[in-house]
Amino acid sequence: MxxxxxxxxxxxxxxxxxxxxxxxxxxxxxxxxxxxxxxxxxxxxxxxxxxxxxxxxxxxxxxxxxxxxxxxxxxxxxxxxxxxxxxxxxxxxxxxxxxxxxxxxxxxxxxxxxxxxxxxxxxxxxxxGAAAGAEQPRVVGAVTLDPARRTVTAAGAPVQLTSTEFDLLAHLMARPGRVFTREELLAGVWGYAAHAGTRTVDVHVAQVRAKLGPASVIRTHRGVGYAADA
Amino acid sequence: MxxxxxxxxxxxxxxxxxxxxxxxxxxxxxxxxxxxxxxxxxxxxxxxxxxxxxxxxxxxxxxxxxxxxxxxxxxxxxxxxxxxxxxxxxxxxxxxxxxxxxxxxxxxxxxxxxxxxxxxxxxxxxxxGAAAGAEQPRVVGAVTLDPARRTVTAAGAPVQLTSTEFDLLAHLMARPGRVFTREELLAGVWGYAAHAGTRTVDVHVAQVRAKLGPASVIRTHRGVGYAADA
DNA sequence: CCGGCTCCTTACCGAACCCGAACAGTCCCT
DNA sequence: AGGGACTGTTCGGGTTCGGTAAGGAGCCGG
CATH class of the missing domain: 3.40.50.2300 (Response regulator)
Known part of the structure; x- marks a missing residue:
C-alpha cells in the first residue's frame, strides 16, 4: 500500500x-x-x-x-x-x-x-490543536484548510464539512500532489486495516467536491486513487 | 536483475x-x-x-x-x-x-x-517507524517520473498517462538500460496471472511513446523486448 | 419516543480504458 | 534482392472504473 x-x-x-x-x-x-x-x-x-x-x-x-x-x-x-x-x-x-x-x-x-x-x-x-497551532493552515488553489480550527474555505467562502469529510480533505491536502490509494485513505482517515471493496471513499470524495464547488481541489487518478492538486 | x-x-x-x-x-x-x-x-x-x-x-x-x-x-x-x-x-x-x-x-x-x-x-x-523514501522521482533523458505523484514530464511538459501506461514506464525506468522481455513486463506490470497476450505490451509501449513525443526514452531490442535509455 | 444528521452501502449509468485482431512497415538473414 | 519474422499502428468491442443518487443503520438532542 x-x-x-x-x-x-x-x-x-x-x-x-x-x-x-x-x-x-x-x-x-x-x-x-x-x-x-x-x-x-x-x-x-x-x-x-x-x-x-x-x-x-x-x-x-x-x-x-x-x-x-x-x-x-x-x-x-x-x-x-x-x-x-x-x-x-x-x-x-x-x-x-x-x-x-x-x-x-x-x-x-x-x-x-x-x-x-x-x-x-x-x-x-x-x-x-491545544499546542498552540502546531499545525499551520494549508492553501491549495482556492481552498484553504485550517487544521487547528478545523475550518475550510473555498474561494473565500466558508465551507461546512462533516468530521469525516474534513479529515479526508486534510489527509489529501497534507501532501498536495501525492496520490493516495483508497486503501491508504481508509487506513489513514478511517483507521481501517482493510482492503478496498467498498465505495465509501468515493462517496465522501464526491461529497467534499460538491461542497467545495467549482474550486474543487481533488483530482481522480483512475485505477489508483485520489490526490489534492499540487 | x-x-x-x-x-x-x-x-x-x-x-x-x-x-x-x-x-x-x-x-x-x-x-x-x-x-x-x-x-x-x-x-x-x-x-x-x-x-x-x-x-x-x-x-x-x-x-x-x-x-x-x-x-x-x-x-x-x-x-x-x-x-x-x-x-x-x-x-x-x-x-x-x-x-x-x-x-x-x-x-x-x-x-x-x-x-x-x-x-x-x-x-x-x-x-x-522510520520513513525511508524509496519513492524518489527518477530522471532519464528528458523524461522525469514521480512515483508518489504518479506524474510524468517530457522535456518539461507534463504528460498524461493512464494507469497501465504509467506503471509500464515506471517499471522500465526503475532500471534504466535493463532490457525486459514482454513476458517480464507482463508479469511485473500486469501481474503473473495476466491473461493478456504479449502484443498488448507493444500496444502500450506505442501509446507511451506517442505521449512522450520526441523525448521518448523507450528503446526496442529486436527479438528481446524493451528498455529505458540508461 | 421521535426527528434530523452523518455515515456507509448498494445499484445503476456513462465514460475511460484495455485488449486483441488486422494490416502495414521494418529489420535481418540468406 | 527477396522472403520471413518481428514490430509499429490503428481501431472497435467488451469490460472495468468512477460518479451519482437513494436507502437504511447508528447517534444525538429534544
Missing amino acids: TADTAPRGLVLVVEDEPTIADLVRLYLAWDGFGVHLERDGTAGLAAARRLRPVACVLDIALPGLAGTEICRRLREAGDWTPVIFLTARDDEVDRIVGLELGADDYVTKPFSPRELVARVRAVLRRAA | TADTAPRGLVLVVEDEPTIADLVRLYLAWDGFGVHLERDGTAGLAAARRLRPVACVLDIALPGLAGTEICRRLREAGDWTPVIFLTARDDEVDRIVGLELGADDYVTKPFSPRELVARVRAVLRRAA
Whole structure:
C-alpha cells in the first residue's frame, strides 16, 4: 500500500495481559505509531518519564501500580501527556472521567483495536490543536484548510464539512500532489486495516467536491486513487 | 536483475507453487531483499525460527502446516516479525485481519509482484517507524517520473498517462538500460496471472511513446523486448 | 419516543480504458 | 534482392472504473 507513514511518534502501552498487549501493539504499529510496551505499573511510570511518549495507553488494573496512579503522578509532575485508559468494567468509568485524574479518554474491554487506534489519533489531534497551532493552515488553489480550527474555505467562502469529510480533505491536502490509494485513505482517515471493496471513499470524495464547488481541489487518478492538486 | 548493494534484510517466503514462489523471489531479490524460500509449512516455521527474517510472506494454503498456523505459533512464542499473507479467496480475509492472528497485511491472488514488494516495504517501514523514501522521482533523458505523484514530464511538459501506461514506464525506468522481455513486463506490470497476450505490451509501449513525443526514452531490442535509455 | 444528521452501502449509468485482431512497415538473414 | 519474422499502428468491442443518487443503520438532542 505504500503508506508514506510519517512516523507518528511513540505510544506507551502498559498492560499486563500479553494477549491484549500484543494486540494493541500490533494495531498501533499498523497505524504508524511506535510502541513501547510495559507489563507492570512501576516500570510503566518509569518508561513514561524516560521515553516521553506522545500518548499513554494504560490498563487500570495493573500489578505494581494502578494505571490511575500512574496518571496521577504524571500530572503531579506537570506532565500532561494524553492518557487513554483501558478498563474492564463500566462502573470504573465514573471514577476516571470527570475527575481530577486528567484522563483524556477511556475504552472498556472488550474493545475493538480499531476503536482504540481511532481514539489515540483523536486524542493526539486534540492535543495538537491545544499546542498552540502546531499545525499551520494549508492553501491549495482556492481552498484553504485550517487544521487547528478545523475550518475550510473555498474561494473565500466558508465551507461546512462533516468530521469525516474534513479529515479526508486534510489527509489529501497534507501532501498536495501525492496520490493516495483508497486503501491508504481508509487506513489513514478511517483507521481501517482493510482492503478496498467498498465505495465509501468515493462517496465522501464526491461529497467534499460538491461542497467545495467549482474550486474543487481533488483530482481522480483512475485505477489508483485520489490526490489534492499540487 | 540480481540483488545489488546494501541488503535490506532477509525475507522468508513460504509458498508451495513453484511458479509463484519463483516470481516472488525474483521480485524481492530485485528490490534488494535477501530471500529464503520454503515449500511447506513445517519447514517454513523452522526457517522462520532459525533465520530470523525481517519479514515473512506466507501462503495460507500450504502442505504440512497452514500459513495461519505458522503465524499463530510465531506469535505464541513472542515473535512479532511482520507477516504478510498470500490468500486465494477474499472470504479468507476476515479470519486473517479479524484478530488474534496478528497478520500485518495480506495480498489476494492473483497479485502483482510489484504490489507485494511494495507491501513488504510498507510493513517494514511501519515496523521500523522510520520513513525511508524509496519513492524518489527518477530522471532519464528528458523524461522525469514521480512515483508518489504518479506524474510524468517530457522535456518539461507534463504528460498524461493512464494507469497501465504509467506503471509500464515506471517499471522500465526503475532500471534504466535493463532490457525486459514482454513476458517480464507482463508479469511485473500486469501481474503473473495476466491473461493478456504479449502484443498488448507493444500496444502500450506505442501509446507511451506517442505521449512522450520526441523525448521518448523507450528503446526496442529486436527479438528481446524493451528498455529505458540508461 | 421521535426527528434530523452523518455515515456507509448498494445499484445503476456513462465514460475511460484495455485488449486483441488486422494490416502495414521494418529489420535481418540468406 | 527477396522472403520471413518481428514490430509499429490503428481501431472497435467488451469490460472495468468512477460518479451519482437513494436507502437504511447508528447517534444525538429534544
